[in-house]
Amino acid sequence: MADTILMAHGSGGKLAHRLVEDLIMPAISGTDPARLDDSAIIELRGRMAFTTDSYVIDPIFFPGGDIGKLAVCGTTNDLSMSGARPLYMSLSFIIEEGLPVSDLKRILESIHSAADEAGVRIVTGDTKVVDHGNADKLYVNTAGIGTIPTGVDISGANIRPGDKVILSGTIGDHGIAIMSKREGLQFGTNLLSDCAPLNKLVEDMIGASDNIHALRDPTRGGLATTLNELCLQSGTKVVVEEKKIPIRDEVAAACEMLGLDPMYVANEGKLVAFVTPSDAGKVLSAMRLNKYGTDSAIIGEVEEPDEAPSVVMKTLLGTSRLIDILVGDLLPRIC
Amino acid sequence: MADTILMAHGSGGKLAHRLVEDLIMPAISGTDPARLDDSAIIELRGRMAFTTDSYVIDPIFFPGGDIGKLAVCGTTNDLSMSGARPLYMSLSFIIEEGLPVSDLKRILESIHSAADEAGVRIVTGDTKVVDHGNADKLYVNTAGIGTIPTGVDISGANIRPGDKVILSGTIGDHGIAIMSKREGLQFGTNLLSDCAPLNKLVEDMIGASDNIHALRDPTRGGLATTLNELCLQSGTKVVVEEKKIPIRDEVAAACEMLGLDPMYVANEGKLVAFVTPSDAGKVLSAMRLNKYGTDSAIIGEVEEPDEAPSVVMKTLLGTSRLIDILVGDLLPRIC
Numbered sequence: 057m058a059d060t061i062l063m064a065h066g067s068g069g070k071l072a073h074r075l076v077e078d079l080i081m082p083a084i085s086g087t088d089p090a091r092l093d094d095s096a097i098i099e100l101r102g103r104m105a106f107t108t109d110s111y112v113i114d115p116i117f118f119p120g121g122d123i124g125k126l127a128v129c130g131t132t133n134d135l136s137m138s139g140a141r142p143l144y145m146s147l148s149f150i151i152e153e154g155l156p157v158s159d160l161k162r163i164l165e166s167i168h169s170a171a172d173e174a175g176v177r178i179v180t181g182d183t184k185v186v187d188h189g190n191a192d193k194l195y196v197n198t199a200g201i202g203t204i205p206t207g208v209d210i211s212g213a214n215i216r217p218g219d220k221v222i223l224s225g226t227i228g229d230h231g232i233a234i235m236s237k238r239e240g241l242q243f244g245t246n247l248l249s250d251c252a253p254l255n256k257l258v259e260d261m262i263g264a265s266d267n268i269h270a271l272r273d274p275t276r277g278g279l280a281t282t283l284n285e286l287c288l289q290s291g292t293k294v295v296v297e298e299k300k301i302p303i304r305d306e307v308a309a310a311c312e313m314l315g316l317d318p319m320y321v322a323n324e325g326k327l328v329a330f331v332t333p334s335d336a337g338k339v340l341s342a343m344r345l346n347k348y349g350t351d352s353a354i355i356g357e358v359e360e361p362d363e364a365p366s367v368v369m370k371t372l373l374g375t376s377r378l379i380d381i382l383v384g385d386l387l388p389r390i391c
Numbered sequence: 392m393a394d395t396i397l398m399a400h401g402s403g404g405k406l407a408h409r410l411v412e413d414l415i416m417p418a419i420s421g422t423d424p425a426r427l428d429d430s431a432i433i434e435l436r437g438r439m440a441f442t443t444d445s446y447v448i449d450p451i452f453f454p455g456g457d458i459g460k461l462a463v464c465g466t467t468n469d470l471s472m473s474g475a476r477p478l479y480m481s482l483s484f485i486i487e488e489g490l491p492v493s494d495l496k497r498i499l500e501s502i503h504s505a506a507d508e509a510g511v512r513i514v515t516g517d518t519k520v521v522d523h524g525n526a527d528k529l530y531v532n533t534a535g536i537g538t539i540p541t542g543v544d545i546s547g548a549n550i551r552p553g554d555k556v557i558l559s560g561t562i563g564d565h566g567i568a569i570m571s572k573r574e575g576l577q578f579g580t581n582l583l584s585d586c587a588p589l590n591k592l593v594e595d596m597i598g599a600s601d602n603i604h605a606l607r608d609p610t611r612g613g614l615a616t617t618l619n620e621l622c623l624q625s626g627t628k629v630v631v632e633e634k635k636i637p638i639r640d641e642v643a644a645a646c647e648m649l650g651l652d653p654m655y656v657a658n659e660g661k662l663v664a665f666v667t668p669s670d671a672g673k674v675l676s677a678m679r680l681n682k683y684g685t686d687s688a689i690i691g692e693v694e695e696p697d698e699a700p701s702v703v704m705k706t707l708l709g710t711s712r713l714i715d716i717l718v719g720d721l722l723p724r725i726c
Contacts, residue, residue: 063723064718066723066724067611067612067717067721067723068610068611068612068613068616068655068657068716068717069612069616069716069717069718069721070716070717070718071718072611072612073716093472093473093546093547093548093607094442094468094469094470094472094473094607094608095440095441095442095469095470095472095473095475095537096440096441096442097438097439097440097441097473097539098438098439098440098441099437099438099439100435100436100437100439101435101436101437102434102435102436103432103433103434104432104433104434104435105430105431105432105433106430106431106432106433106479106481106514106515106536107429107430107431107481107515108481108482108483108515108516108517108532108534109483109517110483110484110485110517110519110532111519112485112519112521112525133429134429134430135429135430137428137429137430138428138429138430138432140430144441146441146442146443146534147443148443148444148445148532148534149445150445150447150485150530179441180441180442180443181443182443182444182445184445184446184447184724185723186447186527186724187723187724189524190447190526190527191525191526191527191530192521192525192526195485195526195530197443197445197483197532197534199443199481199483199532199534201441201536202430204432211428212428213428272428272429273429275403276402276403276407277402277403277404277407278403281403281404320403322403381403381404381405381408382402382403382404382405383399383404383405383406386402386404388398388401388402388520388522389401389519389521389522
């Protein structure tokens with residue numbers, strides 16, 4: 057095996073076969089190397105969630121994770137937000153010529169370990185190589201299939217006035233960890249991306265209540281964007297209280313220094329849940345018992361809309377502030 | 392809508408929402424814009440094929456197709472090669488900042504039309520934008536799910552000595568069409584890529600015989616690489632006759648001029664089938680009635696292996712030549 061990825065690793069030739077058979081397949085759990093057909097064969101029954109994401113994060117290694125862990129967790133989480141239990145995943149690489157093979161190995165190990173934790177099987181994949189200067193080290197695509205348990209119906213469209221809004225922990229950790237790595241800045245001690253698979257947390261929540269109306273992971277665009285998407289989808293007004301939204305001191309300090317609003321900074325291991333008020337306590341307790349939900353908090357509730365759907369924040373100063381979607385870009389290539 | 396894609400189109404902000412809602416979603420059949428959750432919800436029952444590919448072809452527009460048509464057809468064909476009927480597809484873009492919006496529109500129209508022809512529904516997707524110089528215009532990933540009819544068991548592992556090898560048409564059209572566009576060369580008149588969805592052809596074949604053992608589309612690495620993969624997977628010797636392999640005059644001429652062996656040149660609308668000898672005639676007749684199989688031919692048969700699995704060609708001169716897998720790269724970024 058060469059030390060760096062060459063264009064020939066992306067051909068149909070021997071080098072490509074060796075890359076896939078010697079490096080990629082052994083690193084991935086659940087694949088059956090005896091069956092090298094173009095498709096994986098899987099048995100499925102019932103309502104399924106199906107999702108995809110491409111990952112172009114810069115840098116590919118960051119405090120708390122790398123592009124491989126991010127891809128597996130991101131697709132796991134997208135499935136989980138429909139209430140689905142993740143089952144199968146595809147994995148596709150676009151590699152820039154010259155990527156050190158050791159980097160690819162580290163990322164494959166990280167993919168393996170994230171898939172193990174999430175309990176998802178990677179069953180099919182693809183590898184392309186592009187010439188130097190036509191990608192930035194490595195892009196990853198994952199698509200996932202998950203099974204939706206009978207009776208589960210979780211969608212942004214189900215949100216209704218009265219619902220409590222529960223957030224699973226601190227906001228902005230991922231975005232600020234990436235920024236700090238990218239810009240070579242140090243904000244306090246060891247700020248890590250929150251990148252994590254949330255499917256077990258969602259299972260715990262669904263186990264605690266049949267009245268979870270909607271779930272969403274506030275990634276690109278942060279909590280503000282997610283809340284806006286959900287108020288638009290459900291035609292409601294979402295009111296959150298600034299003082300109840302958990303945030304790490306170092307993230308708050310970094311945001312102040314960089315002029316960023318943490319409400320718009322990406323998360324990769326958090327979710328926001330909309331729950332019938334009478335069940336909010338049960339759901340919150342279940343979340344706090346899960347390691348990815350220890351800082352969970354009820355941050356607000358849903359009201360009838362004014363003229364149009366909106367998101368409003370009651371600030372620390374006691375005023376009300378409209379939380380809009382940004383027009384442009386806060387942090388490019390954050391996932 | 393701006394004339395070119397900006398970094399902000401890849402953020403979680405308003406420009407990103409507008410791109411997806413105004414341009415991408417309307418261009419895609421079968422999506423339900425009312426349901427903007429992270430996953431599509433689909434009903435599935437039984438044995439399914441699941442596959443993915445990323446497409447990095449250069450150029451993104453070529454004679455006979457574009458990267459969008461290629462992605463839909465490629466994933467349709469990978470599913471079909473397991474005998475599956477394609478049902479659902481995901482679609483993910485990595486766009487280089489500066490791509491003309493008109494190019495994206497053309498590609499979306501082409502995706503729409505290829506998906507319509509294949510009868511596959513695009514139900515979920517993702518869009519990322521990277522800064523200028525970190526991609527080459529546009530990369531596309533598709534993942535697909537298809538249903539395998541009861542009783543169908545098609546795999547390279549099922550090939551056995553005696554099987555007839557049937558090829559669905561001329562080889563090398565895609566690779567040479569791309570080369571001619573890339574290098575600005577003209578080989579004869581109007582050589583087009585063969586890029587096409589083969590699922591209906593496969594349905595016709597399965598309708599004609601229960602004894603199709605294996606199917607494979609000879610894409611990257613060409614027919615030679617595909618035959619090698621299959622002889623290795625099944626532990627057999629595959630013997631093909633050069634004079635029976637269909638090839639266009641202009642492709643043969645171009646290969647001679649460029650010093651390429653057409654056996655290694657990529658195809659995107661051809662398949663090779665391994666069929667019980669007694670059914671080969673029926674399958675061949677069914678194939679010739681389909682517009683994507685008019686030039687189908689029996690090109691060889693499977694034998695017991697010698698010491699190791701191998702692919703052998705009986706040449707026009709009457710000699711035998713071992714057809715190996717290439718080590719390196721013939722035509723980079725051909726798909």
